[in-house]
Amino acid sequence: xxxxxxxxxxxxxxxxxxxxxxxxxxxxxxxxxxxxxxxxxxxxxxxxxxxxxxxxxxxxxxxxxxxxxxxxxxxxxxxxxxxxxxxxxxxxxxxxxxxxxxxxxxxxxxxxxxxx
Amino acid sequence: xxxxxxxxxxxxxxxxxxxxxxxxxxxxxxxxxxxxxxxxxxxxxxxxxxxxxxxxxxxxxxxxxxxxxxxxxxxxxxxxxxxxxxxxxxxxxxxxxxxxxxxxxxxxxx
Numbered sequence: 001x002x003x004x005x006x007x008x009x010x011x012x013x014x015x016x017x018x019x020x021x022x023x024x025x026x027x028x029x030x031x032x033x034x035x036x037x038x039x040x041x042x043x044x045x046x047x048x049x050x051x052x053x054x055x056x057x058x059x060x061x062x063x064x065x066x067x068x069x070x071x072x073x074x075x076x077x078x079x080x081x082x083x084x085x086x087x088x089x090x091x092x093x094x095x096x097x098x099x100x101x102x103x104x105x106x107x108x109x110x111x112x113x114x115x116x
Numbered sequence: 117x118x119x120x121x122x123x124x125x126x127x128x129x130x131x132x133x134x135x136x137x138x139x140x141x142x143x144x145x146x147x148x149x150x151x152x153x154x155x156x157x158x159x160x161x162x163x164x165x166x167x168x169x170x171x172x173x174x175x176x177x178x179x180x181x182x183x184x185x186x187x188x189x190x191x192x193x194x195x196x197x198x199x200x201x202x203x204x205x206x207x208x209x210x211x212x213x214x215x216x217x218x219x220x221x222x223x224x225x226x
Contacts, residue, residue: 042216103148103207107159
């Protein structure tokens with residue numbers, strides 16, 4: 001499988017600021033998603049990043065708080081806006097490769113965010 | 117009720133043991149099923165997909181019972197390197213979004 005990278009790998013931010021996380025894939029993918037994993041918990045889907053259109057958000061997540069871009073088939077960004085300590089989490093992008101059967105998703109290495 | 121529920125764990129087993137993890141899902145329309153493995157401070161990695169007929173990959177065997185909405189993972193001859201958290205994962209279909217169980221932690225001891 002191809003390589004998924006995320007930037008930054010970690011960051012410590014002040015409350016009220018915003019952070020943009022990048023997800024880069026080295027080949028075209030059909031689907032990209034953003035997940036959050038809060039400390040000691042499992043993964044929760046934030047949204048599906050749609051190429052060329054607005055992201056599809058899950059219940060409890062809104063565009064104003066988590067704006068997402070996906071300008072092409074290999075890149076997406078997630079912004080965590082107006083951060084609070086409750087946003088401290090690992091944020092992961094995942095992809096479905098073109099031509100893969102069974103909807104198998106593969107994850108980037110994650111961005112560990114700490115909000116003070 | 118959670119959409120995907122797993123054994124609470126942790127499971128502490130000696131090397132060479134056989135260990136089984138169970139998982140139930142609530143959405144009968146779920147279409148695809150997976151086991152992921154997550155090591156401490158790492159991203160989840162796909163261990164295996166789960167097929168209706170059951171499937172095996174080396175020491176790992178996965179089973180699916182659609183009627184009971186039940187998924188299992190069997191690990192034979194446990195290795196120290198199998199120590200990790202095992203996540204039961206279900207695809208709700210449609211947008212191919214995954215729903216994760218809370219995970220079961222396995223610790224294989226020498």
